[in-house]
Amino acid sequence: MYKLFFSTLRNIGLGIFVNGAFALQFGDLKIEAYIAIAEGILIMFFAGYAELKEKK
Numbered sequence: 469m470y471k472l473f474f475s476t477l478r479n480i481g482l483g484i485f486v487n488g489a490f491a492l493q494f495g496d497l498k499i500e501a502y503i504a505i506a507e508g509i510l511i512m513f514f515a516g517y518a519e520l521k522e523k524k
Contacts, residue, residue: 474519481511 485508491501 470522471519476489477515478512481508481513481515484508484511505514 484504488501488504491498491504495501501504
């Protein structure tokens, strides 16, 4: 159950990251795109960290 939760959370973070990168590539360079990229990276990091902590 936890593996599914962490996997879903990591996929959400990846989606946020990709949307931020897409906004930077094809849109105006706005602070919201940089925040989306940072938010996606942080969500993926914390999901991976929590999954590792759960295994131990």
